[in-house]
Amino acid sequence: MRHFPHARGVTLLPALGAAILILGRLAAAHAAHRAAPLAIAAQPAGRPEPRGDTYDLVIRNGRVMDPESRLDQTGTNVGVLDGRIAVVTREPIHGRHEIDAAGLVVAPGFIDMVSYDPNPVGVWNKIADGVTTNLTLHGGTTDPPVWYGYYGRHPPPVNFGASFFYSVARNELNIPLTAAATDKQILTLTERADRALREGALAVSFSLEYVPGIRREEIVPLMRLAHRYHVPVFFHARYSTMEGPGTNLEALREIIDGCRETGAAAEIEHITSTGGTFSMPQSVAMLEAARTSGLDITADAYPYTYWATYLDSERFAPGWQRRFRITFHDLQIAGSTERLTAESFARYRHEHRIAAAFAIPQADVTRAMETPWIMIASDGILGPTHNNHPRASGTFTRTLSVYVRELKVLSLMDALAKMTIQPARRMEQSSVEFRRKGRLSVGADADIVIFDPARVADRATVEHPEVPAVGMAWVIVNGTVVKTPAGLERTEHPGRPLRGDPAERARLAQNPS
Ligand SMILES: [Zn+2]
Numbered sequence: 001m002r003h004f005p006h007a008r009g010v011t012l013l014p015a016l017g018a019a020i021l022i023l024g025r026l027a028a029a030h031a032a033h034r035a036a037p038l039a040i041a042a043q044p045a046g047r048p049e050p051r052g053d054t055y056d057l058v059i060r061n062g063r064v065m066d067p068e069s070r071l072d073q074t075g076t077n078v079g080v081l082d083g084r085i086a087v088v089t090r091e092p093i094h095g096r097h098e099i100d101a102a103g104l105v106v107a108p109g110f111i112d113m114v115s116y117d118p119n120p121v122g123v124w125n126k127i128a129d130g131v132t133t134n135l136t137l138h139g140g141t142t143d144p145p146v147w148y149g150y151y152g153r154h155p156p157p158v159n160f161g162a163s164f165f166y167s168v169a170r171n172e173l174n175i176p177l178t179a180a181a182t183d184k185q186i187l188t189l190t191e192r193a194d195r196a197l198r199e200g201a202l203a204v205s206f207s208l209e210y211v212p213g214i215r216r217e218e219i220v221p222l223m224r225l226a227h228r229y230h231v232p233v234f235f236h237a238r239y240s241t242m243e244g245p246g247t248n249l250e251a252l253r254e255i256i257d258g259c260r261e262t263g264a265a266a267e268i269e270h271i272t273s274t275g276g277t278f279s280m281p282q283s284v285a286m287l288e289a290a291r292t293s294g295l296d297i298t299a300d301a302y303p304y305t306y307w308a309t310y311l312d313s314e315r316f317a318p319g320w321q322r323r324f325r326i327t328f329h330d331l332q333i334a335g336s337t338e339r340l341t342a343e344s345f346a347r348y349r350h351e352h353r354i355a356a357a358f359a360i361p362q363a364d365v366t367r368a369m370e371t372p373w374i375m376i377a378s379d380g381i382l383g384p385t386h387n388n389h390p391r392a393s394g395t396f397t398r399t400l401s402v403y404v405r406e407l408k409v410l411s412l413m414d415a416l417a418k419m420t421i422q423p424a425r426r427m428e429q430s431s432v433e434f435r436r437k438g439r440l441s442v443g444a445d446a447d448i449v450i451f452d453p454a455r456v457a458d459r460a461t462v463e464h465p466e467v468p469a470v471g472m473a474w475v476i477v478n479g480t481v482v483k484t485p486a487g488l489e490r491t492e493h494p495g496r497p498l499r500g501d502p503a504e505r506a507r508l509a510q511n512p513s
Contacts, residue, residue, distance in 0.1 A: 054081075054095075054096075055079035055080055055081050055086060055087070055093060055094070055095035055096070056080050056081055056082070056095060056096055056097065056479060057079075057080040057095050057096070057097045057098070057099070057446070057476070057479060057481075058077060058078070058079050058080070058093050058094055058095035058097070058098045058099070059077065059078040059080075059098075059099045059101050059106055059448065059450060059474075060077050060098055060099065060100050060101060060102075061074075061075055061076070061077065061100060061101055061102045062074075062076060062077075062078070062101030062102070062104055062105065062106035062450065063076070063101075063103075063104065063105050063106065064076040064078060064088060064106045064107075064440060065105055065106070065107045065412070065413060065416055065440065066088075066107075066108065066439060066440035066441055067107075067108070067413055067414075067416045067417035067420050067421045067422075067438075068420075068421045068438070068439045068440075068441065069441060070413060071088075071440070071441075072413060073090075075090055076088060076089070076090055076106070077089055077090065077091070077092070077093050078106060078440070078448070079093045079095060080095070080446040080448075080476070080479045081479075082479065083445065083446055083478040083479035083480075083494075084436070084443060084444065084445055084446055084479070085440065085441065085442055085443065085444045085445075085446050085448075086442065087442060088440065088441060088442060097481075099450065099474055101450050101474075103452065104450050104451060104452055104473060105412070105449075105450070105451055105452075105453050106440065106448060106449075106450050107416050107420065107440060107448070107449050107450075107451075108416070108420040108421070108437070108438050108439055108440045108444070108447060108448065108449070109130065109131070109132025109133065109420070109447035109448055109449050109475065109476070109477065110129070110130045110131045110132060110133070110376075110396045110419040110420060110449065111131075111132070111133040111135070111419065111420060111423040111424060111427075111437060111438055112126065112131045112133065112134050112135060112377055112378050112395070112396075112423075113135045113137050113234075113267070113300065113375070113377045113423050113426065113427070114135075114137060114138045114234070114267075114269050114270065114300055114377035114378060114379045115131075115134045115135055115136060115137070115138070115377070115378055115379070115380070115381050116136055116138065116139050116380070116381045117136050117139070117162075117381070118134045118136070118151065118156040118158055118160045118381070118495070119381060119382075119383055119384070120154075120156070121382055121383060121384050122381035122382035122383060122392060123156045123157055123158050123381070123495075124157070124468070124488050124490065125381075125382045125392060125393040125460075125466070125468050125469075126158055126381065127157055127158065127472075127475050127477075127482050127483050127488060128393070128468035128469045128470075128472055128475075128483065128488070129378075129393060129394060129395060129396045129397050129458070129468070129469045129472070130396045130397060130419075130449040130451065130456075130469070130472045130475060131158060131378075131396060132158055132159060132447035132448075132449070132475065132476075132477045133158060133159040133160075133161075133437060133447065133498065134156070134158040134159070134160055134381065134495075135160070135161050135162070135163075135202065135427075135498070136160070136161070136162040136163065137161075137162070137163045137202065137203050137205055137234045137267075138205060138207070138234060138236060138269055138379060139162075139163075139165050139167075139168075139205060139207075140162040140163035140164060140165035140168075140201065140203075140205055141162050141163075141164070141165060141168070141196070141201070142164065142165065142168050142169045142172060142192055142196060143196070143199075144162065144164075144196050144199040144200040144201045144499065145199055145200075147162050148162075148200060148497050148499060151495075151497065152497060155493040155494070155495050155496075156493060156495045157477060157482045157489075157492055157493050157494060157495055158477060158495045159437075159447070159477065159478070159495045159496050159497075159498055160495055160496075160497060160498065161202045161431070161497060161498035161499055162201060162202065163201055163202055163203035163204060163205040163231075163234060164192075164193050164196035164197060164201040164203070164204050164205070165205050166189070166193070166204065166205060166206050166207075166211075166214070166218075166222065167206070167207050167210065167211050169189050169192050169193070170189065170211065170214070173185055173188065173189070175213065176213060177210070177211050177212065177213055177314070178212055178213045179213045180213050180214075180215050180217075180218075181213070181214075181215075181217075181218050183217075186217060186218055186221060189218065189222070190221045190222060190225060193222050193225055194225055197225065197226075197229045197231060197500065198229075200497075200499030200500050200501075201231070201499070201500060202231060202427060202430045202431060202498065202499060202500055203226070203231045203232050203233065203234050203267075203427075203430060204222050204223075204225070204226045204231065204232075204233045204234070205233070205234040205235075205236075206219065206222075206233065206234070206235050206236065207236040208235065208236060208237060208238035208251070208254075209236055209237065209238055209239065209240060209274060209314060209315060210236065210313060210314050210315070211314075212238070212314060216254070216258075219254075219258055220258060220261060220262060223258050223259070223261075223262040223264040223266075224262045224263075224264070226262075226264045226265075227262050227263040227264040227265075229500070230429040230430065231265075231429070231430045231500065232264070232265040232266060232267050232296075232426060232427070232429075232430065233258075233264050233265065233266050233267070234266075234267045234269055235255050235266060235267065235268055235269060236269050236270070236274055237251035237252065237254075237255060237268060237269075237274045237275040238250070238251040238254060239251040239274075239275075240273060240274040240275065240277060240315065240323075240324075241277060241278060241323040241324055241325075242277075242278045242279050243319075243322055243323045247279070248274075248275050248276060248277065248278070248279045248282075248283055249279060249282060249283065249286060251274070251275050252268070252275050252283055252286050252287060253286075255268060255297070256286070256287070256290045256295065256297065259290070259295045259296070259297055260290075260293075260295060264296075265296035265297070265298075265429075266295075266296070266297045266298075267297075267298055267299065267300065267426060268287070268297065268298070268299035268300070269299075269300060269377070269379065270300065270301060270302060270307070270377070270379045271283065271299040271300065271301055271368060271374060272301040272302070272307075272360050272364055272365050272368050273307035273360060273379075275299070276299075276301075276364055276367075276368065277324075277359065277360055277361070277364055278325070278361065278364070280361075280363070280364035280367040280368060281367060284367060284368075284371050284374075287299065287373075291373065298373050298374070298375065298422075298426055299368075299371075299373065299374045299375070300374060300375040300376065300377035301365065301368040301369070301374055301375075301376065301377070302376070302377065302378055302379055302380075302391040302395045303365060303369065303376070303391075303395060303398045303399045303402060303403055304360070304365070304389070304390070304391055304395075304398070305358065305360045305361070305362050305365055306356045306357055306358045306359060306360055306389075306462075307356070307357050307359065307360060307389070308334060308354050308355060308356040308357065308380075308388070308389035308391075308462075309354060309355075309357075310352055310353070310354055311331075311345065311348050311349040311352075311353055311354070311355050312349045312350070312352055316349070324357060324359040325359065326357060326358065326359045328340045328341050328342055328344075328345055329341075330357060330358045330359060331345065331355040331356070331357055331358075332355060332356045332358070332462050333348060333353055333354075333355055333356075334353070334354040334355065334356060334386070334387050334388055334389060334462060334465060335385075335386050335387060335462075335463065335464075335465065336462075336463060337462075337463050340355065353387065354387050354388060354389065356389055356462045366403075366407070366409055369399070369403045369409045369410055370409055370410065372414070373422075374418070375418045375419070375422045375423055375426070376395060376396060376399050376415070376418045376419045377395070377423070378391045378392060378395035378396075379391060379395075380392035380395075382465060382466055386465055386466040388465045389462070389465060390458065390460030390461055390462060390464075390465040390467075391460075392460070392465055393458065393459075393460035393465055393466065393467060393468055393469060394458025394459065394460040394469050395458075396419055396469075397456050397457055397458045397469035397470070397471060397472065398457070398458035398469075399415055399418075399419070400412070400415055400451075400453065400456050400457075401456055401457035401458060401471075403415065404453075405453070405454070412453060420437075420438035420439070421438045421439060422438075423438060424437045424438030424439065425438075427498075430500050431498055431499060431500050431501065432501065433498050434498065437498075445478055446476055446477075446478060446479040447476065447477055447478065448474075448475075448476040449472055449474070449475055449476075450472075450473050450474035450475075450476075451471050451472045451473055451474075452471050452473060455470065455471040456469070456470070456471030456472065457469065457470055457471055473485045477492075477494045477495060478494045478495075478496060479494070480492050480494035482494065
């Protein structure tokens with residue numbers, strides 16, 4: 001929404017572990033001899049790999065769930081080697097470190113596409129929520145080398161990547177939010193986007209509601225460019241209610257028409273708050289028809305019946321009460337229990353505060369959760385001042401606790417798919433690295449969550465958006481444990497950059513499909 005931006009112990013296999021620690025991989029040949037013969041047929045996901053007792057990490061006896069293959073199998077072991085998943089098997093395996101996952105689900109780490117820069121405070125709440133990849137695709141950068149350079153020098157615990165953010169590019173040219181860009185400015189902006197996509201940006205992102213001056217003439221050239229570079233275009237759509245002027249359906253029509261005209265793929269961000277509020281059945285039907293006609297359009301949502309944004313944003317332009325069917329009292333200042341009045345609204349507006357707006361019908365959220373191509377994404381990351389919506393800390397665990405466990409709106413497997421394989425597929429044309437994300441199978445990056453499906457839950461509230469989720473027993477990023485049942489491993493920063501490959505992009509640009 002913002003426009004800018006139980007423990008089960010680790011077992012160190014005593015004698016064997018020590019020997020392997022000393023001998024390292026040299027022990028592999030001997031170990032293979034010592035290990036019992038392993039049946040290839042017992043390996044459920046992927047090709048057989050050489051095995052032994054030399055895995056870096058073994059997750060033992062878990063309920064392994066892989067939304068790509070739909071594998072859902074208890075009593076299964078996962079072996080990790082060099083940051084990748086090396087084996088998934090029911091045969092006994094051993095590693096230097098072992099996690100007993102009996103009674104727990106072992107699944108791919110979650111990919112949060114609609115997030116913001118991975119600041120050192122918010123990333124740890126992401127980890128507690130099961131997020132192993134945090135993408136700045138609502139927002140982003142105009143200068144990928146600088147952005148990736150910074151996070152490369154200050155790596156977060158999560159994997160990271162960013163889009164080319166059109167709003168900032170426009171600001172850099174001093175174009176007022178409500179003014180149209182000139183033809184010359186459009187040319188400059190398109191060139192900047194072209195450079196950013198060659199330099200590794202994963203997508204192009206627009207926040208149309210917040211920058212109402214953006215016209216079709218500005219959007220279409222960038223959508224063409226995105227199509228040429230095989231990256232999706234992320235939209236915070238132009239309108240967010242069913243009151244004119246401008247409705248959800250008009251906002252979706254604009255995006256659908258753009259996709260049809262340019263061939264670009266599009267992601268509609270947080271459709272429950274922008275593009276679908278009060279109109280979810282019609283909005284879903286309209287997008288469904290566009291998808292059936294061959295357009296590559298997907299959407300995402302967070303599992304809350306309230307949105308939040310800055311009080312001084314365009315969203316609170318005069319008439320917001322009518323548009324959102326709410327009053328001052330339906331607004332609550334983030335980090336407090338305070339509901340607003342006309343007087344306090346005016347005051348907080350000047351303080352650039354975020355307010356939660358209790359304005360999303362439950363039926364709209366439920367409908368979004370039921371829709372197979374609507375994924376889970378947070379639209380938030382906690383910052384140092386905690387001035388945020390609880391979605392920053394609880395989006396993924398709340399989906400599992402409320403929409404899977406309590407309301408039974410979707411199965412655990414379907415929910416996991418919306419958090420893992422579906423976002424990975426959304427992004428895998430941007431970067432081949434996503435072909436190793438969102439999967440729990442041999443060859444995939446070892447981004448793994450291990451949790452109790454009966455206990456996992458969000459704890460963050462509007463008053464306390466900073467309270468971390470519970471129930472994610474273990475979180476592993478690129479093979480490194482960043483959370484144990486005892487807490488966060490704050491000294492670990494195994495996150496890696498995810499960016500488009502310029503050479504691959506150039507090849508694609510020369511041979512457009
Ligand atoms: Zn937004």
